[in-house]
Structures are given as C-alpha cells and as structure tokens.
Amino acid sequence: MKRLPAPTDIVDPQRFGGGKGNGGEPDLDRFGGAKTDPAYGAFQRGLYMTAYNLALPRATAGDAAAQTLVAEILSRGLGVPRNDKEASKWYALAAEQGIPEAQFQYALMLLDGDFVKKDAQAAYALMQSAAEAGNRLAQFNFAQMLVGRESEGKGMDDAVVYYQRAADAGLADAQYAMSQIFANGVGGKKHDDVEARRWLLRAAIQGYDTAQLDLGTWLMDGRGGDRDRKAGFNWMRIAALDGNVAAQNRLAKLYMQGLGTDPDSISAAAWYMLARRAGLRDAAMEDFLDGLTDDEMKTALQRANRLR
Numbered sequence: 001m002k003r004l005p006a007p008t009d010i011v012d013p014q015r016f017g018g019g020k021g022n023g024g025e026p027d028l029d030r031f032g033g034a035k036t037d038p039a040y041g042a043f044q045r046g047l048y049m050t051a052y053n054l055a056l057p058r059a060t061a062g063d064a065a066a067q068t069l070v071a072e073i074l075s076r077g078l079g080v081p082r083n084d085k086e087a088s089k090w091y092a093l094a095a096e097q098g099i100p101e102a103q104f105q106y107a108l109m110l111l112d113g114d115f116v117k118k119d120a121q122a123a124y125a126l127m128q129s130a131a132e133a134g135n136r137l138a139q140f141n142f143a144q145m146l147v148g149r150e151s152e153g154k155g156m157d158d159a160v161v162y163y164q165r166a167a168d169a170g171l172a173d174a175q176y177a178m179s180q181i182f183a184n185g186v187g188g189k190k191h192d193d194v195e196a197r198r199w200l201l202r203a204a205i206q207g208y209d210t211a212q213l214d215l216g217t218w219l220m221d222g223r224g225g226d227r228d229r230k231a232g233f234n235w236m237r238i239a240a241l242d243g244n245v246a247a248q249n250r251l252a253k254l255y256m257q258g259l260g261t262d263p264d265s266i267s268a269a270a271w272y273m274l275a276r277r278a279g280l281r282d283a284a285m286e287d288f289l290d291g292l293t294d295d296e297m298k299t300a301l302q303r304a305n306r307l308r
Contacts, residue, residue, distance in 0.1 A: 055069045071094065100133035100135040110123035131162055143160075175202045220259065246280070269296065271304070273300060
C-alpha cells in the first residue's frame with residue numbers, strides 16, 4: 001500500500017497547493033481581498049510595484065486585505081527586494097483581523113521559526129482558524145498537523161474531514177491523500193479501491209506526479225476498475241516526463257516487457273539510465289543493460305541525454 005503524506009509534509013506555499021508551481025501567477029488561496037480591487041488587479045497583471053504602492057497606504061491604515069497583499073509581495077520579492085521579516089509583520093496584522101490566507105501564511109512562518117519566534121501552538125490555532133474559514137491549503141495542512149499530533153489513529157479520524165474538504169475544493173495534495181485513505185481503509189473510511197482510483201485520477205489530471213505513477217500502476221494491474229495497460233503506460237510516461245524517478249524506472253520496464261506499448265529495448269535502456277542518474281538502482285534493469293550491444297548502449301545513451 002502507498003503511504004499517506006507524512007504528518008511533516010506541510011504544503012509549500014510557493015507550490016500553491018498543487019503538484020507544480022504556476023509560474024508566479026497570483027493564487028486565490030493566498031490573497032484575502034476582493035478580486036476586483038485595483039491593487040490586486042495590478043498584481044494579477046504582473047505590475048507588482050504598482051500593486052505594492054497602491055496597497056501599502058491602505059495596509060498602513062489597517063486594511064487587512066491590503067496587508068495580505070503587501071506581505072505576499074514582500075515574501076516573494078515581486079518588484080521589491082524580498083523581505084520575509086517585514087512580510088511576517090504584515091501577515092500577522094492581517095491574521096489578527098481574521099484573513100484566512102494571512103492566517104495560513106503566518107502559521108507556516110510560526111512553524112518554521114525562521115523569521116518569527118517559533119510557536120507550534122499558535123500555528124496550530126491559526127491553521128485551524130484558516131481551515132474552518134475554507135482555505136483549502138490550510139485544510140490540508142491542518143489535517144497533516146492532526147495526524148502528527150494525535151496518536152493511536154485518532155488523528156487520522158479527525159483529519160479526514162479536512163482532507164475531504166480540501167480535496168473537494170480541488171487541492172491535488174488532498175486528493176492524493178483521499179486516494180490513500182480509501183486504498184488503506186483508514187480514518188473511518190472503508191477500504192474502497194474504486195473510490196481510491198477516482199481520487200487518483202483527479203490528482204493525476206492536475207499534474208500530481210505521484211498520483212500519475214500510482215494511477216499508471218493501478219491501470220496496469222486492473223486495481224479499482226478495468227485493466228487498461230495502454231492508459232497505464234501513458235500515465236506512467238507522463239509521470240516519468242515530469243521527473244518522477246520511480247516512474248522512469250517503471251516506464252523502462254514497461255518498454256522492456258512490451259506492456260501497454262511495443263517492446264523497445266533502446267527506450268527501456270534510456271529511461272533506466274535517466275533514473276539511474278538520479279540514484280536509483282534496479283538489479284533487473286542492470287542485467288538488462290548488460291545484455292545490450294555497444295551500439296545499442298550508445299544509442300540509448302544519446303536518447304537518455306535528449307530526455308533530460
């Protein structure tokens with residue numbers, strides 16, 4: 001069985017809660033004001049200095065949404081020098097006024113203790129408040145905190161409701177967590193591979209590479225639904241192209257065995273070479289490489305170099 005995300009796997013806010021970053025575009029999870037606001041509009045258009053100049057006077061006057069935006073710009077160094085210490089002050093002010101996005105960001109800072117005094121208890125309270133207010137990143141992270149905080153499985157039972165809310169809101173991390181909850185029958189949920197596979201698909205579609213890897217495996221095995229080796233191969237390849245090392249190794253084996261695709265020893269070798277460069281070693285694939293000719297190895301190496 002695949003593991004659930006570890007209790008320490010707090011979502012990195014720079015990832016915006018999904019498998020991949022979004023190239024610096026503003027994210028609805030991170031700003032607490034009306035989306036028609038002039039400062040936020042400038043932020044959306046990449047006019048970060050303009051957004052900062054519009055928001056700062058309002059932030060100084062106590063506008064919580066503007067405080068959140070100023071903190072966001074400072075914490076990411078958008079159009080201004082990055083200043084996490086100053087950002088923490090603005091996040092704290094906005095969090096005190098109940099802005100869920102600011103509560104979430106400040107909770108992360110309190111957990112890290114890099115720019116503010118570390119305070120796990122205060123972080124827990126803020127994360128819970130943001131989660132209850134509907135912030136999906138906070139919901140997922142609060143669930144992680146519950147799993148790590150409570151023993152004997154009770155933490156997971158309490159966490160499931162927050163995983164579910166974040167998953168329903170479209171957070172890929174939470175969707176993957178729900179797949180593992182159903183796959184393992186934990187958190188008060190009955191074991192249900194069909195439901196688990198549905199959640200894997202939702203996370204995979206969003207680019208979550210671990211879900212893509214698992215979904216590929218499940219499709220190959222016919223777990224949770226019909227067997228579809230071609231689709232399984234395609235998902236495995238997507239995960240491999242996304243840089244998932246385990247998927248690269250498994251894709252190599254699919255090429256070697258001709259499962260879901262035509263047998264292709266050169267592609268098999270190339271993908272395994274790529275995985276091996278990342279530190280993975282597979283005895284069966286090492287034996288496979290030993291059986292290739294010098295010309296085949298040369299061609300495979302050239303293909304692997306193109307895949308990087």
